[in-house]
Structures are given as structure tokens and as C-alpha cells.
Amino acid sequence: MTTMTDSSVREFKMPDVGEGLTEAEILKWYVEPGDTVTDGQVVCEVETAKAAVELPIPYDGVVRALHFPEGSTVDVGTSIIAVGVGDGAAAAAEPVQEAVADTPATTGAEEPKPEGRQPVLVGYGVSTSSTRRRPRKGAKDPAAAQDASAAIQAEMNGHGPSAPAAPAAPSAGDRPLAKPPVRKLAKDLGVDLATVVPSGPDGVITREDVHAAVAPAPGEAPGAAPAAVAPAPSPAAPASYDTARETRVPVKGVRRATAAAMVGSAFTAPHVTEFVTVDVTRTMKLVEALKQDKEYTGLRVNPLLLISKALLVAIRRNPEINASWDEAAQEIVVKHYVNLGIAAATPRGLIVPNIKDAQAQTLPQLAGSLGELVSTAREGRTSLAAMQGGTVTITNVGVFGVDTGTPILNPGESAILAVGAIKLQPWVHKGKVKPRQVTTLALSFDHRLVDGELGSKVLADVAAVLEQPKRLISWA
CATH class of the missing domain: 2.40.50.100 (RNA polymerase II/Efflux pump adaptor protein, barrel-sandwich hybrid domain)
Incomplete structure (x- = not known):
């Protein structure tokens, strides 16, 4: 080097x-x-x-x-x-x-x-x-x-x-303190970090500080920059801006890698997606109960925690789903461990860090691992090792208000579970139509090594656990 x-x-x-x-x-x-x-x-x-x-x-x-x-x-x-x-x-x-x-x-x-x-x-x-x-x-x-x-x-x-054009340069001094995702956000919005008033510990600039610097509002904080707009074309403008009517963004970094991986996966593994709509009212009640449990104090407790545990239970009952296809050796490699990937949207793009040996973790341990994974991804601190070796993935599109989707497999994995928005809907419960918490799950799998029966069993097991979370105990 x-x-x-x-x-x-x-x-x-x-x-x-x-x-x-x-x-x-x-x-x-x-x-x-x-x-x-x-x-x-x-x-x-x-x-x-x-x-x-x-x-x-x-x-x-x-x-x-x-x-x-x-x-x-x-x-x-x-x-x-x-x-x-x-x-x-x-x-x-x-x-x-x-x-x-x-x-x-x-x-x-x-x-x-x-x-x-x-x-x-x-x-x-x-x-x-x-x-x-x-x-x-x-x-x-x-x-x-x-x-x-x-x-x-x-x-x-x-x-x-x-x-690129920027606000007037401040007097020489220390470099503004901000994490890489925050710096990229400021760069994308055209904000000079030297003009932003920090609110984080030890004078660190946060994402909220950058957004505040571009949000026009009465009583705007001192030092805040005006609302960011696409700069007009000029000899000094970056190549990303060609006209006042279009914005061109270079494809590189995470976006470039994600695009290549998704194209490779879509045209290599024959995808099949199955769907199921399930009443998760009892799961939502359990989430609220766990939030009050002292054992979970300080931990991230949300529906994703129980969905993750439900998928791990389904994998234990159907281990062949946790596998990969070895093209060179013409073999199916069944994994006896689960590195559970969680798709995370970050300022740098979509990344999929994974929890190593998730199948061996208790529910409180899994809650701690999910909380660390999410916070690390949002702060741009996810390591290369954390994004390697995944075996199966969950993507929670429900946080965007979407009912469900047909997710593309993470390269090298055989299955990915998409979770839709949990909504209050009319549902037949005990012979009567009642308002219940309902969501739709979608499981995409590689049809080279997962046939319809196996994929259906896994999806049905996940749905069954979320409908009756006591199965986390009876199926353990």
C-alpha cells in the first residue's frame, strides 16, 4: 500500500x-x-x-x-x-x-x-x-x-x-464536527457546515441541525443557511447539475454497489414471492407489555423484534430455507446458523447489516442487537464485517406506510421477508367482524433451492407466530 x-x-x-x-x-x-x-x-x-x-x-x-x-x-x-x-x-x-x-x-x-x-x-x-x-x-x-x-x-x-457554490467562507478555525452521513447530507443540500449551529454533545452537528439550516421559518436559528435549492448552472457548478429542470446524481458508493447486486440477484436467482395477510393484534399487545417489562428497560422493543423472532422460529422448524446455492460446486449449502440481515435505509443508501448467530440469542439479547444495528447504521458506523455473511433478510417496508412488496434477494441468500404496514382493519374474529391490527407479509425465495412447499411452510409459520405469539414458547 x-x-x-x-x-x-x-x-x-x-x-x-x-x-x-x-x-x-x-x-x-x-x-x-x-x-x-x-x-x-x-x-x-x-x-x-x-x-x-x-x-x-x-x-x-x-x-x-x-x-x-x-x-x-x-x-x-x-x-x-x-x-x-x-x-x-x-x-x-x-x-x-x-x-x-x-x-x-x-x-x-x-x-x-x-x-x-x-x-x-x-x-x-x-x-x-x-x-x-x-x-x-x-x-x-x-x-x-x-x-x-x-x-x-x-x-x-x-x-x-x-x-461547488457555497456560502461565504467563515474565518479560519477548527473543522466543524459531524459524522460522515451528516457531512454527506449537508453536501447534498448545499449547506456549509461551518455556518450550522451544532446541538449535539461536544459541539457535534446533527442531521436535525442541517435540516434546520435549510428550513425557512420565522425566528430561524442564528447561522442557519437559507433553504437549499438546486444551484443554477454556472462554470463553478458541480457536474451533478446540468440544467435548472434536471438534476443528475453520479451513481457511486453504496448506490452503485446496491444496483449491481440487485441486478445480479434478479437475473441469477429465479425469484418467487408469496403473500399472506395476518391478524397481529396479539403481537401488538405483547409489544406493549414487553415495553413495561423491567428486563427490557433501555432496549428497543417494537414489532420488528417479534417479527424477527418469528422468522427465527420458522427457520428452526424449516432449516432448509436457510441455505445458499453454490454454482461452481453445484451444491445447496444449508447453514446451521442464522446471520439475520435487516435492510436499513441510511443517508448513504440501502445497506443490509446482519446480526451474527441470531438463532442463539434470547429475546432481550435480540432486542439489544437490533437496537445497536439500527443506531449504528443511521450514524454511518456500520463496519464491513457487519454486512458480510448474511443468510436471510427482513425488510420492513411498513415503516413507509406501504402494504407490502416483492423484495429482491440479498445476493447469496435464499430468502427475504418483507413486512408491510400494520393497520387497524375490519377482520373476522371469533365469528364477528371487529377492528383488528392487520399486516401483509411477503416472502421471496430462490426457487432453485426452495420449492413452493418449503417457502409456503416458512411463511405460514411466521404468520402463525405473529397471530398467536404464545407459539414462541410452545414451538421453542
Whole structure:
């Protein structure tokens, strides 16, 4: 991941993240040419198709050049930053002349195998407490950008040809504190985080703060930005905005990975979807009872908890549903564990983290795991490991008021359960029409390894547990 171009300069490459990921987008640089860096210091934040992570530099030195501006998508193995080390570190004050934006100084194909510490793109890298973030420097005069590296830096500071329009820059100071999803939201809405008044702990900017900054209302909070609209076309406008009547959004990151995965799944696995409408009144009563139980204090208790447990019970009664298709070996691989995936809509797009060995968890443990999974996904902290190895998935479209849908299988899995909105409806109960809590479930499965009988049994079992939740005990 790093290599020596000469005795005093090291080129730090975009790390190999594995799992088939071949590129990442540079979201933010935390350093500039001339800055001193130390081993383990975070130098930039990047977004892969699965997670936003921070990259630590693996040695001490002085930044010589940044090869790419923020917003660039860079192939794994491509040099992104040059650092002067050892006796040559002092020369770092003068940017490297051969550093260019579109042709990095080094390429993965030409460099010898790296030695020493190898940073990896897992989770969020170095923890916040172990990194040092220096204040961002003021904008440079583009007329002084004599070499390519300085020109790139000018672009990063809002003077380059692709820099988007933004509110007037504040005075130099500390970088606004915000998590990656919040930064992306602000970028999408055209909000300068430096103008947003933070309300989170320790001065952290929240999603609500960003939305408040663009919501026009009497008595608007000081520092709030005007309502965001699609910027009019101009030479300085980003490529995303071509006309005043259309908005073009580049397909990359999570959206690109999700699109490829869904197309691959839809045209590889023969999907079959079955539906059942069920009275879940007793389940809803149990949810309310559990909320009052001291054992569940501080835990997330909602219908999804009991739906998840119902699916786990159905899998235990019909284990062949928890399987995958091995095309190369022409085998069906039945899993004796359940890594339960939960589809989560996040600011970065749809992701499907999973709860490892969910079948072994008690109901309170499952409640804790679901709460952690949801909060981590919303904050953009889901690790790559949490999104790998899923065996079966639940997607709760009911939270959007939708009755149900025909979900597409998560690649490598044999089944996915869609849960519709729970509504009060007229229902025949004990021979009389009464208002009852009703929902519709949809189970999609891979017909190569799941036939109609097996799929029907699983769906019927889930419905039976939700109709009579006491079966969680009798079927245990």
C-alpha cells in the first residue's frame, strides 16, 4: 500500500479493502502540503461501496503532495498522497512537481511489494481519541498555483473549476464536527457546515441541525443557511447539475454497489414471492407489555423484534430455507446458523447489516442487537464485517406506510421477508367482524433451492407466530 519512489518520499496508496471492492471516493482531506504527519494520524476520509472510513498514515513525515481533490473516485492501489520521510522530510514545504491529479506519481502495477505496516480499510480505522485533526487552513490564491499539486489544493479550497457554490467562507478555525452521513447530507443540500449551529454533545452537528439550516421559518436559528435549492448552472457548478429542470446524481458508493447486486440477484436467482395477510393484534399487545417489562428497560422493543423472532422460529422448524446455492460446486449449502440481515435505509443508501448467530440469542439479547444495528447504521458506523455473511433478510417496508412488496434477494441468500404496514382493519374474529391490527407479509425465495412447499411452510409459520405469539414458547 506504500512504496518508496526515492530515499525521501513515500507514496501512500488507496488500501486494498478486499470483498471485491476496487475503488473509493475521497470525501475529505484532513491535511495539506507542508503539514507534518505522524504514524497513525488520520489523513483523509474515504467512502467505499460499503462504508465510510478514515485512513491513517503508517509513518512519520511531511506532506509533499495530494494527488486527488475531494470528491475524486480512486482505484485501489493508486497513490493518493506523497509524504517526505527521514532526511527528505524538510523538503516537503515545496510541493512535488511531478504530482498530478489525473496521473498519480505511482501506480500499483509499477511498484515493488510494500513493506512494513499495512493499513487496512476496516470499520472506522483509528479511533477518534487516537487521531489528531488540525484546523483547516485558509483558502489559497489560485494565481499562486504554479504546479499541479498546488492547483489541486486550490480546487479543494473552493477556487478550482469544479468547486461547488457555497456560502461565504467563515474565518479560519477548527473543522466543524459531524459524522460522515451528516457531512454527506449537508453536501447534498448545499449547506456549509461551518455556518450550522451544532446541538449535539461536544459541539457535534446533527442531521436535525442541517435540516434546520435549510428550513425557512420565522425566528430561524442564528447561522442557519437559507433553504437549499438546486444551484443554477454556472462554470463553478458541480457536474451533478446540468440544467435548472434536471438534476443528475453520479451513481457511486453504496448506490452503485446496491444496483449491481440487485441486478445480479434478479437475473441469477429465479425469484418467487408469496403473500399472506395476518391478524397481529396479539403481537401488538405483547409489544406493549414487553415495553413495561423491567428486563427490557433501555432496549428497543417494537414489532420488528417479534417479527424477527418469528422468522427465527420458522427457520428452526424449516432449516432448509436457510441455505445458499453454490454454482461452481453445484451444491445447496444449508447453514446451521442464522446471520439475520435487516435492510436499513441510511443517508448513504440501502445497506443490509446482519446480526451474527441470531438463532442463539434470547429475546432481550435480540432486542439489544437490533437496537445497536439500527443506531449504528443511521450514524454511518456500520463496519464491513457487519454486512458480510448474511443468510436471510427482513425488510420492513411498513415503516413507509406501504402494504407490502416483492423484495429482491440479498445476493447469496435464499430468502427475504418483507413486512408491510400494520393497520387497524375490519377482520373476522371469533365469528364477528371487529377492528383488528392487520399486516401483509411477503416472502421471496430462490426457487432453485426452495420449492413452493418449503417457502409456503416458512411463511405460514411466521404468520402463525405473529397471530398467536404464545407459539414462541410452545414451538421453542
